[in-house]
Amino acid sequence: MSLKRVYTLAGMVLAAIILIVVLLTSWYTVDESEQALVLTFGDAGEPVVEPGLHFKMPWPVQSVEVLSKETFSLQFGYEEKDGKIKDFPKETKMITGDEYIVLADLVVQWKITDPEAYLFNSDKPKEILYDATSSSLRSIIGSSLIDDALTSGKAEIEADVRDLLTELIDDYDIGISILAVKLQDVELPNAEVRSAFTAVTDARETMNTKINEAKKYRNQRTNEAKGEKDAIISRAKGDKIARVEQARGDVAVFDKLYNEYKSNPEITRKRLVLETLENVLPDAEIYIMKDSGETLKYFPIRQMENQNPPAKQEGSDENE
Incomplete structure (x- = not known):
């Protein structure tokens, strides 16, 4: 084999190797959970975050470092x-x-x-x-x-x-x-220290529980006292309104009596005296007196007032 043929064969082999290297190093893939950094003669470019197939210059011009985007x-x-x-x-x-x-x-x-x-x-x-x-x-x-x-x-x-x-x-x-x-x-x-600290923690939690229960009881009693106070104030306002209305009614009655008294003073005076005696002595018997002071024959007015009127007999109207 001649030297020229050897050089030719070696050149072809070298060219094939270079072509294979170019083909293998001119593309790379990026997964969805990955990011890539393309290096051009060691100088980093912008990160590639889009998933899929990407192309670049063959090695050693460009190389790729693939890193994860996961947590x-x-x-x-x-x-x-x-x-x-x-x-x-x-x-x-x-x-x-x-x-x-x-x-x-x-x-x-x-x-x-x-x-x-x-x-x-x-x-x-x-x-x-x-x-x-x-x-x-x-x-x-x-x-x-x-x-x-x-x-x-x-x-x-x-x-x-x-x-x-x-x-x-x-x-x-x-x-x-x-x-x-x-x-x-x-x-x-260690276990001894943990046990002692647990006891302290339990005591603190018990204390906090008691404090919270006391605060709850205080709030409950405070709300009850406020409710009682509001009820007392409400009743007092009701009593006030009732007494004012009663006073107004008494004034209206007095004004009416006063007007009647001005019109007929003697009659009104006697009626007031009789009404007062009836209120003071409700069970007293009534007698009719003469002007001379002598007592007339007893007339049972009180019993007549207490008796019901007799019912009419059937056919009484026809006889009359």
Whole structure:
């Protein structure tokens, strides 16, 4: 075989290899849960987030880095794998603001929002995130009281850790965004301390329950007293109106009597005297006196008043 033919054959093989490389490296696919970053001689362009088949310059002119758009979870202080949980107590042990030792672990949800910064601003962005999480949690726990960390202050601690961690990640500029921070467990380091703290917590809850019951009873009695007060005021107003109306009626009666008295003073005076005597002495017998002062024969007026008039007999009208 001649040397020329060898060179020709080698050139053809090289050309075939180059063609295969060009064909294999001139296109790439992006899934719906992915994002791509095209590098032109190492210089990053705009991220590609549209799913589907995309074309580019062949390697080594352009290369592609494909990253996920999904949400990741960072487990701090423990590791869950194959349904089993492995704790790391040395990482989760920290001191509260009132100098108590607690074990605290949490989950951080994060995602890649700047592929270029994630790829080139740090060698190990996940380790930076883990260290920043540890620093943020220890800082917030270190400024919190033991009661808050173990009971009602967890939500506030979570919010403070999220804010501090977000600030640190923004300063590091590693292309990561913090979505949520969730405390998993905050507990005391041994059983004796946990038992004593549980007793204190139960006593505090009992105290709060008694206080709430006392407030409820106070509110109930206060409402009842207000109701009684309103009822008394309402009755007083009713009595006032009744007495005013009665007084007006008495005045109207007096005015009427006064007008009659002006017209017939003697008759009115005698009638008033007789009505007064009837009211004062309702059971007294009535006698008719002469002008000379002598008593006439007894006339049973009271008995006649009390008797019913006799019923008429049938046919009396015809006889009359």
